[in-house]
Amino acid sequence: MADWQRLQARLPLLDRHQLQRMELELGAEVLSRLLRLFVEDGRQQGEALQGAFAERDYVLMARCCHSLKSACGSYGALRCQYLSEKLEQSCHEQDEEQVESRMRAWLPALEDTLQQLETRLNAE
Amino acid sequence: MVKGEKSKMVDERLNVLLVEDTASLAALYQAYLQDEPLSLTVVSNGQQALEHIRRQPPDILLLDLILPDMPGMEILQWLHREQPNVTTIVMTAHGSVDVAVDAMRLGAHDFINKPVEAERLKVTLHNTMKFRHLNQLVDRYRHEIEREPFQGFIGASLPMQKVYRLIENASPSTATVFITGESGTGKEVCAEALHQLSGRSEGPFIALNCAAIPKDLMESELFGHIKGAFTGALQDRDGAVIRADGGTLFMDEICEMDMELQSKLLRFLQTGQIQPVGSSQQIKVDVRIVCATNRDPLVEVEQGRFREDLYYRLHVIPIHLPPLRERGGDVISIANALVRQASREEGKSFVGLSEATKDRLRGYHWPGNVRQLQNVIRNAVVLHQGEWIEQDMLPAPLDNPLAHSTPSQPVADALPAPIVPLSVIERQAIERAISHCQGNVSRAAALLEVSPSTIYRKLQSWDSN
Numbered sequence: 001m002a003d004w005q006r007l008q009a010r011l012p013l014l015d016r017h018q019l020q021r022m023e024l025e026l027g028a029e030v031l032s033r034l035l036r037l038f039v040e041d042g043r044q045q046g047e048a049l050q051g052a053f054a055e056r057d058y059v060l061m062a063r064c065c066h067s068l069k070s071a072c073g074s075y076g077a078l079r080c081q082y083l084s085e086k087l088e089q090s091c092h093e094q095d096e097e098q099v100e101s102r103m104r105a106w107l108p109a110l111e112d113t114l115q116q117l118e119t120r121l122n123a124e
Numbered sequence: 125m126v127k128g129e130k131s132k133m134v135d136e137r138l139n140v141l142l143v144e145d146t147a148s149l150a151a152l153y154q155a156y157l158q159d160e161p162l163s164l165t166v167v168s169n170g171q172q173a174l175e176h177i178r179r180q181p182p183d184i185l186l187l188d189l190i191l192p193d194m195p196g197m198e199i200l201q202w203l204h205r206e207q208p209n210v211t212t213i214v215m216t217a218h219g220s221v222d223v224a225v226d227a228m229r230l231g232a233h234d235f236i237n238k239p240v241e242a243e244r245l246k247v248t249l250h251n252t253m254k255f256r257h258l259n260q261l262v263d264r265y266r267h268e269i270e271r272e273p274f275q276g277f278i279g280a281s282l283p284m285q286k287v288y289r290l291i292e293n294a295s296p297s298t299a300t301v302f303i304t305g306e307s308g309t310g311k312e313v314c315a316e317a318l319h320q321l322s323g324r325s326e327g328p329f330i331a332l333n334c335a336a337i338p339k340d341l342m343e344s345e346l347f348g349h350i351k352g353a354f355t356g357a358l359q360d361r362d363g364a365v366i367r368a369d370g371g372t373l374f375m376d377e378i379c380e381m382d383m384e385l386q387s388k389l390l391r392f393l394q395t396g397q398i399q400p401v402g403s404s405q406q407i408k409v410d411v412r413i414v415c416a417t418n419r420d421p422l423v424e425v426e427q428g429r430f431r432e433d434l435y436y437r438l439h440v441i442p443i444h445l446p447p448l449r450e451r452g453g454d455v456i457s458i459a460n461a462l463v464r465q466a467s468r469e470e471g472k473s474f475v476g477l478s479e480a481t482k483d484r485l486r487g488y489h490w491p492g493n494v495r496q497l498q499n500v501i502r503n504a505v506v507l508h509q510g511e512w513i514e515q516d517m518l519p520a521p522l523d524n525p526l527a528h529s530t531p532s533q534p535v536a537d538a539l540p541a542p543i544v545p546l547s548v549i550e551r552q553a554i555e556r557a558i559s560h561c562q563g564n565v566s567r568a569a570a571l572l573e574v575s576p577s578t579i580y581r582k583l584q585s586w587d588s589n
Contacts, residue, residue: 026242034148037147038148041148063192066190069238070239071146071148071149072239
């Protein structure tokens with residue numbers, strides 16, 4: 001197992017401390033609205049990334065990863081942030097093998113993260 | 125942030141444009157900034173950003189460097205060229221120093237790494253607001269302080285800024301102003317500025333050079349005379365004081381005034397009344413007195429050449445004009461203005477000074493101050509052709525590379541030379557000019573501001589003698 005795989009597996013899907021801090025800064029209502037928007041964005045970006053992956057369009061993939069990296073980092077989605085960064089790097093390097101293996105890790109990470117957020121939002 | 129700073133900024137309500145293509149991020153930044161004293165507009169791509177900036181330039185731009193339709197760097201370049209007043213904060217997930225340096229080089233004010241935390245975003249914006257506020261203050265003060273040109277003066281050096289401020293403060297008053305400064309520093313320009321900025325500017329400005337008028341005629345020149353007051357007084361004549369009624373009387377070279385007349389001037393200053401020569405009538409006048417000297421008036425008092433009581437009566441608001449050698453870069457500003465003026469008047473195409481010429485002008489001591497600089501520039505413009513005044517176009521002593529490093533003694537402080545006949549001085553001057561011009565009489569004549577035939581005539585007369 002590569003280093004990045006070991007590290008990503010140890011990273012939490014969501015940084016609870018960051019979400020708590022955001023709730024304090026913005027209030028629960030505003031945070032919920034923003035998290036819903038993030039989930040929506042995440043799904044769209046995820047679809048765009050998968051579409052670009054099917055086309056092996058590494059330039060578009062890198063762009064999607066770049067956007068996801070910032071958004072995930074801002075909302076405390078640590079594992080997705082890390083994997084987006086790694087995937088962006090592989091896309092820039094046009095390393096087909098790495099792109100495929102990182103994509104395989106990235107897809108469930110995004111899905112699990114968005115699922116966890118939806119669960120949280122539905123519980124409110 | 126220090127308490128109070130925020131409230132200061134509330135009034136400003138800066139316009140901020142956020143360029144962010146990820147909706148959840150744009151919304152997050154909006155939420156972070158919702159309580160800030162600014163008006164935030166969000167656009168999602170480069171094209172929208174450019175259109176918005178063209179339509180309504182924001183005060184601050186929050187710019188993502190990676191946009192869906194164009195690189196953020198292109199927007200930075202465009203801003204640098206077209207909208208330099210927009211202060212840009214670059215936001216990027218690149219996080220590399222090179223990108224930050226490139227952005228700064230293109231005019232970005234600050235740089236935030238993504239993901240952006242609320243506090244970091246707010247602090248950066250506050251710092252940027254303060255930066256803009258300070259810049260505006262600096263611009264305002266610069267506009268207020270660096271008055272150039274100022275009432276006939278050219279030059280924005282610190283010593284001259286002090287002079288301008290003094291003139292502005294002193295002009296509304298009727299208090300007497302005593303201007304000191306070496307010859308050629310602009311004492312009359314200063315007096316005229318005082319007049320123009322005063323409530324008397326619609327009234328007359330009369331200038332009287334106390335050194336240029338023979339002692340016997342000075343009283344009449346100053347106070348006027350009546351018909352028959354002395355031989356040649358064929359009719360009544362108003363003096364400078366009467367002619368300056370309602371305005372300003374500028375008495376240059378006041379220290380050259382005869383002691384007897386000084387006491388009459390003192391009486392006028394005390395009473396506000398004058399008595400024309402030969403008359404028994406007292407005439408009340410309303411005149412603001414400005415006087416000047418290139419000597420040190422206190423030394424003149426100590427030496428007994430100037431009345432102490434008159435000195436204190438006149439020396440109410442002293443203004444000292446700095447010599448040109450103490451005015452830093454003013455010499456170049458003045459020289460450039462003189463080149464343009466002389467070029468226009470002489471029908472030449474000079475546009476300015478070469479860098480080497482500037483160096484030489486800056487290094488010279490200018491014992492004759494601005495008046496000497498005027499002569500130097502006029503001489504170069506008249507005798508040469510071109511676009512730029514080059515070093516070799518400068519007349520003596522500026523044509524000598526060593527001249528600029530030799531400190532000259534100011535004219536006012538120079539020791540008096542032994543008195544020699546005028547004819548000897550004339551011959552020395554002509555011979556020196558011819559020698560300087562390597563025997564070229566026409567060029568020597570131009571430098572001496574006489575016609576070549578005058579020089580030939582002189583040479584012939586010396587030969588025959």
